[in-house]
Amino acid sequence: MDREYVTDKIRRSMGRRILTDEEVSGWWIIGGIVTFGLLFLLLFLKLIHRRNEHFKRQKMLEEQIIELVGIDLKDKKMLADLKAIHNEGYESGEFKDLSFLRIIPAIITLGLYIEWRLTKDLMIHAERQRRFFSCYLGRELEDTTPQRPTGKYLGLGVVTLGLFGIYWTNLIIKDSNEHFKDQWKLEDLLPEAGMEIDEGVDPDFYKNIILTTVDKFLNWGRTCSVWPMAFGTACCAMEMMATFASRNDMDRYGMIFRNSPRQADVLIVAGTITQKMAPRLRRLYDQMAEPKYVIAMGACAMTGGPFVNSYSVLKGVDKVIPVDIYLPGCPPRPEALLNAFLQLQERMKEERTVTKKFERWILKDRKEVVT
Amino acid sequence: MSEELLNEFPHVVKSEDGLLLVEADQIIEVCTFLKNKGFDFLEAISGADFEEYLEVIYNIASYSKPDRVMLTVRISKDNPILPTVTSLWHGANWHEREAYDMFGIKFKGHPKLARILLPDSWDGYPLLKSYPLDKEQKVELEDETGVEICQI
Numbered sequence: 001m002d003r004e005y006v007t008d009k010i011r012r013s014m015g016r017r018i019l020t021d022e023e024v025s026g027w028w029i030i031g032g033i034v035t036f037g038l039l040f041l042l043l044f045l046k047l048i049h050r051r052n053e054h055f056k057r058q059k060m061l062e063e064q065i066i067e068l069v070g071i072d073l074k075d076k077k078m079l080a081d082l083k084a085i086h087n088e089g090y091e092s093g094e095f096k097d098l099s100f101l102r103i104i105p106a107i108i109t110l111g112l113y114i115e116w117r118l119t120k121d122l123m124i125h126a127e128r129q130r131r132f133f134s135c136y137l138g139r140e141l142e143d144t145t146p147q148r149p150t151g152k153y154l155g156l157g158v159v160t161l162g163l164f165g166i167y168w169t170n171l172i173i174k175d176s177n178e179h180f181k182d183q184w185k186l187e188d189l190l191p192e193a194g195m196e197i198d199e200g201v202d203p204d205f206y207k208n209i210i211l212t213t214v215d216k217f218l219n220w221g222r223t224c225s226v227w228p229m230a231f232g233t234a235c236c237a238m239e240m241m242a243t244f245a246s247r248n249d250m251d252r253y254g255m256i257f258r259n260s261p262r263q264a265d266v267l268i269v270a271g272t273i274t275q276k277m278a279p280r281l282r283r284l285y286d287q288m289a290e291p292k293y294v295i296a297m298g299a300c301a302m303t304g305g306p307f308v309n310s311y312s313v314l315k316g317v318d319k320v321i322p323v324d325i326y327l328p329g330c331p332p333r334p335e336a337l338l339n340a341f342l343q344l345q346e347r348m349k350e351e352r353t354v355t356k357k358f359e360r361w362i363l364k365d366r367k368e369v370v371t
Numbered sequence: 372m373s374e375e376l377l378n379e380f381p382h383v384v385k386s387e388d389g390l391l392l393v394e395a396d397q398i399i400e401v402c403t404f405l406k407n408k409g410f411d412f413l414e415a416i417s418g419a420d421f422e423e424y425l426e427v428i429y430n431i432a433s434y435s436k437p438d439r440v441m442l443t444v445r446i447s448k449d450n451p452i453l454p455t456v457t458s459l460w461h462g463a464n465w466h467e468r469e470a471y472d473m474f475g476i477k478f479k480g481h482p483k484l485a486r487i488l489l490p491d492s493w494d495g496y497p498l499l500k501s502y503p504l505d506k507e508q509k510v511e512l513e514d515e516t517g518v519e520i521c522q523i
Contacts, residue, residue, distance in 0.1 A: 311497040
């Protein structure tokens with residue numbers, strides 16, 4: 001794999017930190033006391049979410065660094081060490097998402113359970129992370145996360161009937177914030193430093209649980225009823241028909257051919273597109289309703305294929321319409337088309353319809369202020 | 372059948388490989404003769420580029436006999452004009468349009484001599500040997516109001 005590509009991925013992981021490493025304010029605790037503990041529940045959910053997201057991002061970053069070291073392969077011992085330290089994260093359960101249902105035992109134990117768990121996780125994580133980056137950078141980094149005596153705290157919490165938990169929560173918030181700050185500094189020190197932020201991801205509204213749930217619901221509906229348009233122009237259409245016929249039977253994925261672009265979600269360009277056909281293809285694409293997707297099936301639709309030197313064949317449909325999935329083959333086998341659809345489903349799951357709409361609605365005022 | 376035709380038209384030559392070579396100004400007479408003899412189906416009109424000259428090949432068949440004849444007309448590349456045979460066989464319409472589309476052969480008297488397979492804005496005749504294959508063509512599509520929606 002290309003080195004630059006991996007570096008790019010690392011930068012994107014770093015750029016994600018504005019989403020994952022959210023700084024939580026200490027005012028939450030005051031709010032929790034004022035509302036007799038109600039806000040504490042929300043705070044715990046927030047902390048759990050923050051822990052999950054941060055650890056996930058770190059996991060990705062570490063994986064990419066290991067990939068990068070694997071490409072260079074100068075120091076085999078370092079690679080083995082990095083892998084060993086990385087795998088510790090799996091063993092200790094650090095890379096596993098902490099379920100939101102853990103809030104139930106937290107309620108029973110007056111929040112002590114979740115505090116104990118979060119402190120412990122952060123300590124394990126910071127220690128392992130320090131070793132990982134020490135190994136990668138080749139020099140010993142100092143341990144900045146303070147060690148908290150969790151057993152003692154637990155005992156104090158029980159004795160004070162949970163009141164000590166208030167102070168403990170404060171410690172968790174402080175420690176995590178410190179850890180994130182140190183982590184950001186450390187990341188900027190890396191040889192591959194540099195941030196790349198995916199545009200269109202707004203940090204403030206990304207995590208809105210109501211909107212993302214609605215989006216998830218919409219995406220679930222869409223992925224389970226992908227209706228392609230019957231648009232076969234050459235021999236790829238035979239394979240397309242075979243895919244939808246009884247042996248592979250795409251119907252079981254909820255994919256039914258529509259003969260009108262108005263009813264279709266995905267346009268399979270199955271076959272050669274001539275220059276005379278190209279504007280018609282564009283018109284059909286324009287007639288489809290949003291959200292719409294395009295699969296360029298076969299070598300002809302991708303690049304022109306065997307007819308690339310011909311006088312009238314369009315050299316790739318991406319000259320006329322945007323393509324989501326490129327499916328190579330001449331023609332591709334039905335299994336390949338099936339796989340393309342599964343890939344498309346993965347892509348559709350990432351769609352953020354409502355979230356984006358809400359974002360735009362909110363940002364409308366904000367942009368005016370900025371500009 | 373070809374003997375009969377050769378007797379009727381002394382200018383028609385039979386080549387070694389069995390082709391009937393017809394002069395360009397005689398083609399309409401020969402075709403009328405064949406039509407009257409019961410050749411009721413024009414199978415195809417195709418073109419060929421032989422560098423020095425262009426060739427138009429008429430495949431004419433008869434359902435009643437059955438029999439078939441293959442006529443060849445050679446025309447110059449500078450002035451590729453032939454009389455149309457659409458008055459005899461209506462099916463010749465599209466074949467002649469295709470020959471015009473690909474070779475630029477103009478059929479005099481054709482009801483609608485326009486491009487049939489290629490876009491109207493096409494420049495050049497792609498099956499001519501002189502046509503460069505990598506030539507860039509501009510294809511446009513406009514909607515009803517004349518707004519351009521696509522361009523290659």
